[in-house]
């Protein structure tokens with residue numbers, strides 16, 4: 001299994017982006033943080049493939065330089 | 071009055087005054103649950119075993135309370151599994167609560183597959199476990215326990231160990247062919263051999279109270295995340311025999327460890343949880359910090375580590391003693407065959423291979439549970455709470471809830487003792503995995519499959535209506551004569567002149583082993599599957615036996 005889809009895969013990117021932003025409407029930063037986590041968990045379950053999630057996590061990790069010492 | 075576990079007279083052997091060097095085959099250091107089980111297993115196999123413990127009392131307070139199905143099956147083989155279940159509180163269901171919601175966010179059943187002899191888990195105080203084990207040991211002349219005997223120095227070599235033992239009247243020396251170090255988390259043996267104990271300490275404390283009160287509550291494990299009676303922290307409640315309840319309060323890192331265990335400081339917590347009018351008395355209160363650690367090698371020349379001396383886990387998941395019993399189970403038959411000259415030291419090396427893997431997996435599980443229960447960062451708290459909030463409405467999220475993944479036996483799918491499947495299987499029990507149980511019949515009596523295997527290698531073969539074919543019978547007889555610790559068990563409808571027969575009237579055994587006529591399993595003495603085939607071929611069985619004895 002595995003292989004994260006990294007080619008364009010959505011019909012309308014603006015719609016999807018708006019759904020995500022709308023989900024947060026009226027939320028405090030704290031609530032938004034939790035909502036994001038819930039969204040990730042639900043989507044992870046939908047994807048149903050550890051390797052795909054691992055690949056996505058690796059891309060995000062290297063795309064997000066961290067200045068915090070381990 | 072709180073229960074006081076039995077204590078024993080300190081022993082001063084003759085060697086203290088004579089100055090002789092004593093000699094024994096197997097020396098076990100530590101009469102905790104794992105040392106006792108190791109001694110019993112080897113003793114029942116006829117070996118001379120000496121157990122030394124520096125203490126003169128069984129474990130006070132109650133440490134381990136949860137004993138899982140697999141260790142119960144091991145204790146049953148040793149003769150005290152039924153005593154455990156009779157005294158213990160059996161349970162299969164656990165429920166997880168979040169904040170003040172009276173309905174659980176998640177519930178689980180530890181034993182989804184019913185019709186097995188033992189329940190998923192029982193709760194019972196550790197001193198009962200030790201008492202039942204000692205009662206069995208007392209029936210043996212070839213096992214001796216010496217209380218008040220402390221090992222203080224140790225020389226290890228390729229062909230034996232020499233230890234110095236302190237008693238209240240002075241020291242003596244002792245030589246042993248093999249030493250099994252079951253001397254607990256702070257293992258002096260480990261330190262005397264200069265071995266590391268790598269891992270981590272979790273920066274949190276747990277206040278553990280065993281309290282006695284009468285209440286009608288369900289026999290279930292209840293776990294709370296962030297309840298009003300311990301805000302921001304977790305609480306765990308378990309029922310033990312004798313109306314004793316175990317309550318674990320997570321209390322954080324910055325606390326005064328001496329103040330917090332005083333009854334006057336614990337009582338308000340308990341009243342907040344159970345109500346102001348509850349009447350109770352204390353059995354035991356203490357405060358713990360948890361570690362996950364492991365030795366790099368469980369075997370070093372003639373010293374073998376088992377139990378807490380080899381690995382430590384946090385108690386969420388009840389994997390400590392439960393894992394240790396499985397060490398003893400894995401070790402005893404191997405050491406037995408090596409001592410009898412039927413296998414060489416490579417079989418002992420497989421103990422290290424299999425049980426180090428088990429320890430690693432237990433530590434992984436226990437570390438993950440601890441991370442979920444006591445999140446280490448802001449973002450892990452956010453995710454943890456996200457899971458708990460979402461789980462109630464969305465069943466697909468519930469399996470993320472981790473309040474402790476309770477002890478399950480670890481399979482050894484890549485063990486060097488396994489013969490991998492040579493054909494496609496649709497289910498059943500894979501090589502390197504412990505057997506499933508099922509109801510069977512022996513003659514006209516009901517019995518359990520788990521009690522029909524173990525102690526020696528067992529070849530279990532399913533036969534059809536006609537029984538064994540003549541050539542199969544001849545080949546099997548030859549095989550049994552050629553190898554010592556091995557016997558044959560037929561599963562089928564007819565009696566047999568040469569071999570024991572099991573009935574499977576419910577068909578559950580065949581179903582659970584994915585068996586049809588001619589399906590054959592080779593079980594190791596610890597009830598793990600060594601190999602399996604769709605048809606009986608005795609030359610393949612002989613090869614699998616050699617492999618399972620680390621012979622090739």
Ligand SMILES: Cc1cc2nc3c(=O)[nH]c(=O)nc-3n(C[C@H](O)[C@H](O)[C@H](O)COP(=O)(O)OP(=O)(O)OC[C@H]3O[C@@H](n4cnc5c(N)ncnc54)[C@H](O)[C@@H]3O)c2cc1C
Nearest residue numbers: 100102103104124134135136221253254377378390391392
């Ligand atoms: C609060 C708590 C709750 C737990 N709950 C569970 C649970 O629910 N389920 C579970 O499976 N596990 C549980 N555990 C873990 C469990 O108690 C241990 O894993 C278990 O006791 C380990 O047994 P052992 O025989 O390896 O070591 P121990 O029980 O520690 O025994 C070691 C023995 O060695 C002796 N000894 C040490 N040094 C020497 C020496 N130099 N010479 C002679 N003798 C020596 C000691 O006196 C002691 O008797 C819990 C632990 C704690 C603290």
